Structure formats: C-alpha cells, structure tokens
Amino acid sequence: MNASSGGSSASADRRARALLTRIAEPDRELSKHVVSDGAVRAVKGLRDGTLKVRNALHWQARVAGARPERDLEAARACGARFVVPGDDEWPSALDDLADLDDEYASVPYGLWVRGDLDLRAVFARSVAIVGARASTAYGEYVAAEFALGAAERGWTVVSGGAYGIDGAAHRGAISGGGVTVAVLACGVDVAYPRGHSALIERVAAAGLVISEWPPGCAPMRHRFLVRNRVIAALTAGTVVVEAASRSGSLSTANRARDLGRHVMSVPGPITATMSAGTNALLKQPWASCVTSAADVIELVGAIGDDLAPPPEVPQDPRDDLDPVSRRVLDAVPVRMAVGPARIASAAGVEIRQVTRCLGALAARGLVMGTDSGWRLPPKPTGPRGGP
Amino acid sequence: MNASSGGSSASADRRARALLTRIAEPDRELSKHVVSDGAVRAVKGLRDGTLKVRNALHWQARVAGARPERDLEAARACGARFVVPGDDEWPSALDDLADLDDEYASVPYGLWVRGDLDLRAVFARSVAIVGARASTAYGEYVAAEFALGAAERGWTVVSGGAYGIDGAAHRGAISGGGVTVAVLACGVDVAYPRGHSALIERVAAAGLVISEWPPGCAPMRHRFLVRNRVIAALTAGTVVVEAASRSGSLSTANRARDLGRHVMSVPGPITATMSAGTNALLKQPWASCVTSAADVIELVGAIGDDLAPPPEVPQDPRDDLDPVSRRVLDAVPVRMAVGPARIASAAGVEIRQVTRCLGALAARGLVMGTDSGWRLPPKPTGPRGGP
Numbered sequence: 037m038n039a040s041s042g043g044s045s046a047s048a049d050r051r052a053r054a055l056l057t058r059i060a061e062p063d064r065e066l067s068k069h070v071v072s073d074g075a076v077r078a079v080k081g082l083r084d085g086t087l088k089v090r091n092a093l094h095w096q097a098r099v100a101g102a103r104p105e106r107d108l109e110a111a112r113a114c115g116a117r118f119v120v121p122g123d124d125e126w127p128s129a130l131d132d133l134a135d136l137d138d139e140y141a142s143v144p145y146g147l148w149v150r151g152d153l154d155l156r157a158v159f160a161r162s163v164a165i166v167g168a169r170a171s172t173a174y175g176e177y178v179a180a181e182f183a184l185g186a187a188e189r190g191w192t193v194v195s196g197g198a199y200g201i202d203g204a205a206h207r208g209a210i211s212g213g214g215v216t217v218a219v220l221a222c223g224v225d226v227a228y229p230r231g232h233s234a235l236i237e238r239v240a241a242a243g244l245v246i247s248e249w250p251p252g253c254a255p256m257r258h259r260f261l262v263r264n265r266v267i268a269a270l271t272a273g274t275v276v277v278e279a280a281s282r283s284g285s286l287s288t289a290n291r292a293r294d295l296g297r298h299v300m301s302v303p304g305p306i307t308a309t310m311s312a313g314t315n316a317l318l319k320q321p322w323a324s325c326v327t328s329a330a331d332v333i334e335l336v337g338a339i340g341d342d343l344a345p346p347p348e349v350p351q352d353p354r355d356d357l358d359p360v361s362r363r364v365l366d367a368v369p370v371r372m373a374v375g376p377a378r379i380a381s382a383a384g385v386e387i388r389q390v391t392r393c394l395g396a397l398a399a400r401g402l403v404m405g406t407d408s409g410w411r412l413p414p415k416p417t418g419p420r421g422g423p
Numbered sequence: 424m425n426a427s428s429g430g431s432s433a434s435a436d437r438r439a440r441a442l443l444t445r446i447a448e449p450d451r452e453l454s455k456h457v458v459s460d461g462a463v464r465a466v467k468g469l470r471d472g473t474l475k476v477r478n479a480l481h482w483q484a485r486v487a488g489a490r491p492e493r494d495l496e497a498a499r500a501c502g503a504r505f506v507v508p509g510d511d512e513w514p515s516a517l518d519d520l521a522d523l524d525d526e527y528a529s530v531p532y533g534l535w536v537r538g539d540l541d542l543r544a545v546f547a548r549s550v551a552i553v554g555a556r557a558s559t560a561y562g563e564y565v566a567a568e569f570a571l572g573a574a575e576r577g578w579t580v581v582s583g584g585a586y587g588i589d590g591a592a593h594r595g596a597i598s599g600g601g602v603t604v605a606v607l608a609c610g611v612d613v614a615y616p617r618g619h620s621a622l623i624e625r626v627a628a629a630g631l632v633i634s635e636w637p638p639g640c641a642p643m644r645h646r647f648l649v650r651n652r653v654i655a656a657l658t659a660g661t662v663v664v665e666a667a668s669r670s671g672s673l674s675t676a677n678r679a680r681d682l683g684r685h686v687m688s689v690p691g692p693i694t695a696t697m698s699a700g701t702n703a704l705l706k707q708p709w710a711s712c713v714t715s716a717a718d719v720i721e722l723v724g725a726i727g728d729d730l731a732p733p734p735e736v737p738q739d740p741r742d743d744l745d746p747v748s749r750r751v752l753d754a755v756p757v758r759m760a761v762g763p764a765r766i767a768s769a770a771g772v773e774i775r776q777v778t779r780c781l782g783a784l785a786a787r788g789l790v791m792g793t794d795s796g797w798r799l800p801p802k803p804t805g806p807r808g809g810p
C-alpha cells in the first residue's frame with residue numbers, strides 16, 4: 037500500500053507517523069513494523085495491544101494522550117513541515133537504515149524539517165563534517181576550511197549543530213555561500229546548544245534544520261547517538277575532523293561504515309587528545325585519510341556520480357518537475373534500460389502517465405530512450421556535473 | 424661456487440668485492456653479474472673488457488688503479504671490517520634487493536662495518552625510524568619516543584645518521600639502552616654530518632655504523648637515495664616520522680613497500696609542511712598509521728615471529744655456536760621439516776657435519792626432530808621471544 041497515493045490515507049499515514057515521533061523513540065522493531073505494514077496499522081496495533089514489540093507496553097501508555105495534530109500545528113507555527121516516506125522529497129538514502137543489523141537499524145518515522153529547500157535535492161550531493169565539541173583551534177580551522185571547500189564545489193555540508201567542530205563546519209559552509217544542514221537531537225524549534233541559537237537560525241536560512249523528534253522535544257543524552265545514524269545515512273560520506281578516543285562522532289563514522297558510506301578522517305598530532313580518535317580511525321582499513329576539501333570531494337564524488345542522478349543543488353532541473361514526473365524520473369535506472377511497465381510499477385504511477393512523462397523528460401535530456409527501453413543519460417550535465 | 428668455502432678463494436672474493444665498492448657505485452647490472460658469477464669473475468671481466476654492462480668502460484678505467492688492500496687496511500685502522508655475502512654475519516635480508524624491478528635492484532657488493540656486534544643478529548629484530556632533516560620539535564619528540572620504546576622491547580633502531588629525525592631516533596634508542604645502527608652514504612670513518620660526529624661515535628659504541636662505500640668516501644648526493652634501499656631491506660619495517668612532500672625518506676618507504684616490508688607513517692597536522700609527506704603516505708593502502716612504539720612493534724613483530732629464527736639480541740643463543748653449527752641452523756626451515764641432505768645442500772656443509780650439528784642443536788632446543796625430518800621449534804623461546 038502506497039500511503040501517499042490517496043489524499044485521506046496519506047494524511048492518516050502522516051498523522052500516525054507524527055504520533056510515533058512523539059510517543060516512541062526510534063526503534064528497530066517498531067520501525068520494521070512501520071516499513072512492512074504502514075504507520076497507521078502500527079499505531080492501531082499499539083493502541084489495541086496487538087503489536088508485540090519489546091517496548092509496546094511503555095508506548096501504549098502514551099498513545100492515548102498523543103495529539104499529533106498539535107505537533108503538526110506547532111511545526112507550521114515555527115515554519116517547519118513534517119516529511120514522511122512516500123513524499124517526493126523523502127531522501128530514500130534513509131531507507132538504507134533498515135539494512136543495518138544492530139540497534140541503529142530503524143528508518144525514521146518521519147523528519148521534522150525547517151527551511152525552504154527540497155530535502156531530497158539538498159542531500160543528493162552531501163557530506164557530513166563532524167567532530168568533538170571540545171575542539172582545538174586546529175580542528176576548527178580544518179572543519180571550516182573543508183566545509184568552505186565543499187560548499188564552493190556545490191556540496192551540502194551536514195553536521196550536528198553542536199559546539200566545536202560541528203559549529204565550525206556549519207559556519208564554513210555558510211561563508212562559502214553553500215547549503216548546510218543541522219541534524220538535531222531535539223525539536224527543530226529548540227535552541228540547543230543555547231549559544232548556537234543564532235547559528236541555528238542562520239543554518240535554517242541557508243539550508244535546513246531537521247530532526248526525528250517533534251517540536252519542543254529536549255535533547256536527551258541517548259538521542260545524540262541515535263541522531264548520528266541519520267547524519268551517516270543522509271550523506272555520501274562522513275569526515276571526522278577531531279575526536280577524542282571515545283568521542284560520539286566516532287559513532288557517526290561507524291554507522292557510515294556499516295551503511296557503505298565513505299568514512300574519512302583528518303590526521304593530527306599523536307600528542308593531541310583531540311586527534312586520538314581520528315588517528316585511531318586512520319588505522320582502520322575502511323577509513324580514508326583526507327587532508328583537504330578536494331580529497332573529500334574526490335572520494336564522495338565518485339559515489340555521487342555512480343548512484344545519484346545528475347545532482348544540481350540548488351538549481352536542480354528536477355526542481356521544475358511536477359511530482360509525478362519526478363517520481364517517474366526517480367524510477368528510471370542509471371545504467372540498465374527498462375520498459376515503461378517496469379518504470380510504472382517502480383514509480384507507482386499509471387503506465388499512460390509514465391509514457392507521457394518519459395517523452396517530456398527525454399525532451400529535457402533527463403532520460404534517454406534506447407532500443408531496450410529507458411535509462412538515465414550516461415554523464416551528468418550542467419556546470420556542476422562532476423567534482 | 425661458494426666463495427667462502429675455501430680460504431684463498433674467500434679472500435680473493437673479499438678483495439674483489441672491496442674493489443667494487445671503491446670503483447663502482449651500486450648498480451643493478453653489475454650486481455646481477457656478481458650474484459650469478461661471483462665478484463672475482465666480475466672484476467676480471469671489467470679488467471679485460473669482456474663484461475658488457477652499461478657503465479663498464481667508466482669502471483674499467485678505474486679498476487687498474489684500485490688497491491682494495493689499502494681500503495681493507497684503512498678499515499682495520501679505524502676499527503672497521505668488511506662483511507660480504509657468505510660470511511656468517513651477512514644479513515641475508517639484503518639479498519632480497521635482487522628481486523626489485525627498478526634501478527634500486529642491487530645487492531651491496533659488501534658492507535663496511537664499524538662496531539662489535541654481529542651484523543646478522545643486530546638486524547634479526549630491527550626497525551627503521553627515518554624522516555626529515557628539517558624536523559620540528561613534534562617530529563623529534565616522536566622519533567625519540569618511538570626509538571626508546573623499540574629499544575626497550577629489544578628491537579634495533581636503524582636510521583641514516585642525519586640531522587633531525589634520524590638523530591633523534593639514534594639518541595632515543597641509546598637512551599633506551601638499546602642497539603642502534605647508522606647506515607651512512609659515506610665512509611664509516613667520515614664524520615658526516617659534521618655536527619653528528621660525536622653522535623656517530625656513540626652509535627658505533629652502542630651498535631653499528633655501516634656503509635656500502637669504503638673508508639674515506641664522501642657523501643655524494645645520489646648516494647643518499649641508493650643508501651635508503653639498504654635501510655629498507657635490512658629492517659622488518661620503516662617508520663616515517665616527519666617528511667615534506669618530496670622528502671628522501673619517502674624513498675625509503677617506497678623501497679620498503681617494494682620489498683614487502685612494513686611501511687608505517689606518523690600522522691601530523693595537515694597544516695604542517697613536515698607532515699605533508701607522512702599524511703600523504705597514510706592515503707596509501709600499503710602504509711599503516713602508527714601512533715606509538717607499541718603500534719610499531721605490533722606490526723613488525725608479526726613479521727619477525729613469522730620469518731626470523733627466535734631473535735635474541737644481543738644475548739642470542741646462536742652467539743655461542745661455532746660457524747658451521749650456525750650455518751646449519753640457518754638452513755633449517757621454520758615450518759616444514761626436511762632431511763639432513765637438504766640442509767647440507769642449503770648450508771653448503773658436508774652431510775656428516777650436518778648430522779653431528781643437528782644433534783647438538785636439538786640438545787639445546789634450537790631445532791627439533793620430527794618423523795619427516797628437522798625443523799625449528801614452533802615457538803620462540805626466551806624472555807624476549809615476542810613483542
């Protein structure tokens with residue numbers, strides 16, 4: 037069942053998902069039910085006690101009093117929206133989280149989003165730059181330089197909005213005239229850390245502020261590690277700039293590794309506490325040593341060109357497409373050519389509509405017809421087509 | 424023909440090799456002839472013009488005036504000796520140089536050696552610590568700490584005797600009460616660099632000072648890169664502590680890689696010129712990031728335990744053996760058991776002598792008899808058996 041295909045069932049799905057973000061923490065078992073049976077049935081199962089998951093009793097006690105309409109209204113009031121799977125702007129990279137085999141294997145029920153940009157387009161070419169709160173001048177310099185360089189190359193810089201490396205990364209991206217995203221462990225209307233309230237406003241203006249938790253939620257301790265999996269999943273790779281031995285930013289690196297994303301680490305003096313974690317990462321065969329923004333983009337760019345449709349942020353030609361055309365475009369494979377029936381089934385769109393859309397997309401150079409069907413053109417086009 | 428099996432032919436071989444170190448630079452083509460036909464025939468071929476190698480004419484002009492006896496005498500006068508392949512203390516690791524496929528593929532004709540220790544025993548557990556002359560306080564601290572830690576664990580620290588990282592490595596090893604070796608690009612009696620003349624004396628007292636070039640030779644520019652291949656070949660691995668982008672110590676790392684030795688690099692600030700080369704190394708899949716002496720020994724120790732006979736420096740039980748027993752011991756394989764005939768052929772020793780030696784070696788626990796023949800005991804014994 038595609039929850040977004042009908043108006044009222046779509047809004048029921050959205051309400052159910054908003055409710056889940058309020059009453060339940062991101063949870064592997066619950067997420068599995070939501071992915072397979074839909075959010076409405078999961079909420080119903082919680083309500084009537086038929087959904088058997090580990091924390092069900094705890095959540096059942098909270099479901100009766102939940103008022104998702106209020107959260108959706110509060111979001112609108114602070115200029116935020118709630119984006120759910122099935123929405124055109126849902127970043128499908130998040131669905132990879134279902135494939136993890138640990139407690140972090142949960143696709144967000146939905147994302148609360150502040151900022152005008154299209155969520156999916158923003159993350160098409162994005163890289164995470166994260167690190168210690170108790171950073172040094174060296175680390176802050178590196179984070180700002182890398183973020184500036186990534187922004188100048190048209191890449192979105194994603195971080196956690198925290199003091200130290202995160203803040204330097206957001207500021208560097210903004211100073212480079214780029215898009216930056218803060219993924220928070222609290223509501224998108226909560227100024228945390230308090231000293232970053234102005235910075236977070238600037239991030240919302242220059243990009244997006246997003247969260248799995250509804251407006252008003254506090255940044256609880258365990259939410260930071262849970263949040264880190266979203267940073268890892270949304271981006272083509274994670275750069276750790278400075279980290280102590282047991283730093284939380286290493287958890288972002290571990291999730292990135294598990295998700296098959298690039299893990300990058302900045303070397304530092306072996307005498308510096310704040311480089312102990314990054315130098316330790318460099319001992320891992322799955323982590324790459326990066327010493328410049330160019331290094332970073334060279335690594336993540338290869339993935340971007342392989343997996344993503346020609347990414348154009350923020351002037352993506354996709355921005356001008358109607359929702360159905362966009363869905364059709366998303367269903368056209370990168371390499372292999374397929375027929376309209378297969379595209380129709382993948383897109384969840386009527387085959388007549390598909391045929392019409394493909395013609396218009398081909399006229400704009402976004403798809404190409406071959407003897408064996410339709411596929412994406414072999415090379416990205418446009419001035420920002422490659423790193 | 425084994426040049427060391429007879430007294431006069433051995434001294435002819437030694438004289439021919441001493442002559443070659445005087446008249447010819449280390450050279451791939453000439454080395455090949457010396458390995459296959461012996462030094463005496465190579466010198467004869469140079470003398471009478473029948474040896475066809477690229478630089479033959481140049482060397483031919485020098486061969487007539489060469490007086491190897493004088494160099495051997497000059498060596499004795501400064502407390503040095505000339506060690507050649509076939510000598511018990513020749514480090515067979517040097518023979519690996521013949522397997523390189525570039526201009527560095529030349530086994531030294533012989534080594535001029537100052538210091539009392541047995542050359543082969545000293546290198547059985549050895550690691551190179553090298554780097555920039557124009558080092559920083561950070562690099563010198565790291566080099567000294569790593570060398571101290573390696574020395575404390577019973578490992579020989581090998582370096583090039585230069586200012587900067589090399590000097591710090593030698594000093595660190597001496598302060599740790601360990602053995603250290605300076606491999607020079609000039610004669611072992613030449614104080615170069617001049618400011619290190621006292622240090623080089625201390626190295627000779629605490630270990631060895633060695634060179635491919637005879638006494639009195641000047642440190643010519645090209646000799647440093649040529650010398651680096653010997654540092655790489657003699658050791659289980661090379662640690663680069665600090666290096667600019669085009670540093671000569673990276674050539675040692677490249678030779679170590681080509682020889683299948685461990686290449687280790689110390690991370691540093693990406694803003695530091697003297698860490699540009701080491702950070703670049705960390706981008707290579709064949710280089711390991713090391714942040715402590717323990718890291719270094721863990722890496723090279725694995726190779727040591729695999730390839731080397733139980734290494735005991737300087738109180739090696741082998742030190743008490745007579746030359747023939749030592750040669751027999753060296754010919755016994757580590758894992759596979761073989762019969763006395765095979766050992767006799769590998770050792771270049773009469774089979775009757777082999778049988779006698781094996782019994783004595785087995786009584787001391789240095790070899791073990793099995794149903795299928797003789798092999799080394801499975802585990803190193805003694806207090807310094809493993810890292």
